[in-house]
Amino acid sequence: MTDPERFRMKGSELERRLFASMEDDAPPPAARARMLAALGASAVLSAAEKAAAATATSKGAPGLGWLVIAKWMAAGAATALVTVGTGVVLSTSGRASPPAPVSTTVPAPSTVMGAQRAALTALAPTQELQREGQERTEQGAATARERPGTTAPARVRACAPASEGEAPRSSAVVTNTPPPASNLAREVAILDDVQRTLDRGDPRGALGRLDLYAASFPAPSLGPEATLLRVQALLGSGDRPGAEALGQAFIAHNPRSQHAERIQRLFGSAMAPAGRLLDQSSRSRTQPE
Amino acid sequence: MRDTVLASDRPKDGMPRAEPADAVRMRALVTRHFDFVWRTVRRFGVPPDIAEDAAQKVFLVATKKIGPVPADRERAFLVAVSLRVAAGERRRQRRQHSTKTSEDIALLSSSEPSPDELIDRKKARAVMESILDQLPLECRAVLVLYEMEEYTMAEIGDLLDLPSGTVASRLRRARQLFESAVTRYRARFSKGDP
Numbered sequence: 001m002t003d004p005e006r007f008r009m010k011g012s013e014l015e016r017r018l019f020a021s022m023e024d025d026a027p028p029p030a031a032r033a034r035m036l037a038a039l040g041a042s043a044v045l046s047a048a049e050k051a052a053a054a055t056a057t058s059k060g061a062p063g064l065g066w067l068v069i070a071k072w073m074a075a076g077a078a079t080a081l082v083t084v085g086t087g088v089v090l091s092t093s094g095r096a097s098p099p100a101p102v103s104t105t106v107p108a109p110s111t112v113m114g115a116q117r118a119a120l121t122a123l124a125p126t127q128e129l130q131r132e133g134q135e136r137t138e139q140g141a142a143t144a145r146e147r148p149g150t151t152a153p154a155r156v157r158a159c160a161p162a163s164e165g166e167a168p169r170s171s172a173v174v175t176n177t178p179p180p181a182s183n184l185a186r187e188v189a190i191l192d193d194v195q196r197t198l199d200r201g202d203p204r205g206a207l208g209r210l211d212l213y214a215a216s217f218p219a220p221s222l223g224p225e226a227t228l229l230r231v232q233a234l235l236g237s238g239d240r241p242g243a244e245a246l247g248q249a250f251i252a253h254n255p256r257s258q259h260a261e262r263i264q265r266l267f268g269s270a271m272a273p274a275g276r277l278l279d280q281s282s283r284s285r286t287q288p289e
Numbered sequence: 290m291r292d293t294v295l296a297s298d299r300p301k302d303g304m305p306r307a308e309p310a311d312a313v314r315m316r317a318l319v320t321r322h323f324d325f326v327w328r329t330v331r332r333f334g335v336p337p338d339i340a341e342d343a344a345q346k347v348f349l350v351a352t353k354k355i356g357p358v359p360a361d362r363e364r365a366f367l368v369a370v371s372l373r374v375a376a377g378e379r380r381r382q383r384r385q386h387s388t389k390t391s392e393d394i395a396l397l398s399s400s401e402p403s404p405d406e407l408i409d410r411k412k413a414r415a416v417m418e419s420i421l422d423q424l425p426l427e428c429r430a431v432l433v434l435y436e437m438e439e440y441t442m443a444e445i446g447d448l449l450d451l452p453s454g455t456v457a458s459r460l461r462r463a464r465q466l467f468e469s470a471v472t473r474y475r476a477r478f479s480k481g482d483p
Contacts, residue, residue: 003435003441004461004464006435006436006439007436007464007467008436015467017413018413018416018417018420018471020410021411021413021417022414024410025327025328026324026328027327027328027341031323031327031341032319032320032323032324034341035323035345035348036316036319036320259338261338262338262339
């Protein structure tokens with residue numbers, strides 16, 4: 001069996017141009033990092049839920065309390081792995097070779113507890129979050145003062161193998177001073193929860209979580225994703241004018257965004273052009289997909 | 290084709306699921322293959338605005354099912370899942386935008402650039418996608434892997450778990466369909482159609 005000559009070698013000029021037009025295909029710059037973050041949350045959630053379910057079964061008490069505990073444990077473990085996983089991405093982003101295995105797959109108990117705490121605070125009341133954020137900032141500053149010249153985030157340091165002669169790190173540093181960069185993991189975890197809430201058919205619950213998200217992350221990394229989810233939630237809860245207002249505002253500010261296209265699709269062809277939304281928002285339109 | 294592709298992705302009783310111990314493998318998998326998977330689902334016909342979602346879906350499937358896949362079969366596994374995800378997405382798009390497809394075709398025929406205008410890559414890309422969309426997915430997949438990813442036919446057979454004769458016939462068919470579409474496109478302009 002002989003392979004035929006490829007179009008780019010023997011094809012016409014037009015055929016070569018057509019194939020050449022697809023050479024630039026590449027994902028958005030941050031797509032891989034988002035994938036890794038989502039992956040960490042998903043994998044550990046699954047494992048932790050399974051472990052918790054097994055524990056509950058073995059004790060013969062699979063009541064609501066156990067399920068709640070399992071959920072919290074899962075969320076905490078997910079946050080731990082996402083945090084560590086993102087650190088691996090950051091620390092290996094410039095390498096051609098795959099990341100070397102690091103001792104992050106089985107987080108130390110102290111790390112897990114710290115992550116559980118982070119996950120719990122992700123769903124805590126806003127004031128508490130703000131207070132804790134302030135504390136973390138102060139703690140982070142204190143840590144930086146203690147380690148002059150250190151610029152890498154703590155989570156990256158925690159992932160890196162200890163070099164020869166380096167003193168063992170104190171797990172308390174990881175546990176007590178979660179770095180600000182772990183916000184991405186928390187954002188992913190919350191938005192993942194919002195998506196699941198929407199999937200369960202609870203748009204009002206999703207809106208509540210999105211409000212919490214907005215209050216917790218004034219400058220979110222995943223703002224467009226949150227807006228898309230909010231539009232979906234508003235549509236699901238019957239607030240089409242509100243959904244359209246939000247959608248149009250987003251599209252007006254981000255006309256070239258991929259999320260703008262997705263929002264547009266949520267409304268179908270009935271969505272008004274940017275700037276005309278408020279005039280048309282009261283009209284009856286087709287139901288969302 | 291579809292059955293063959295689905296075979297590796299079909300749930301099996303007792304199949305081990307990815308555990309946290311596999312997290313390192315998954316991270317390595319994403320690091321190595323994410324761009325390829327994104328490109329593949331895109332070229333298999335997933336629209337650009339949801340290509341990232343589709344790529345994520347591929348890896349989330351891998352999270353659950355990569356366990357028994359040998360390291361040297363990882364890319365083949367990802368191609369198979371990508372094909373399945375792309376097929377599902379194409380079906381969904383057809384269901385939700387059945388009228389949009391015909392509108393797009395009409396729009397393309399009325400506003401598509403002439404061959405001379407294809408210097409603009411974006412315009413060429415739009416024409417290319419419209420041509421590829423006319424191909425059955427099984428032919429499109431072989432064409433994409435052969436012409437764009439530059440796999441050999443033997444490698445494609447390995448990736449898609451297809452006999453070499455099937456790969457050859459699908460590639461032949463895909464190239465015929467592609468050339469016919471290009472010829473039709475060119476003819477419209479040579480006859481003076483707008």
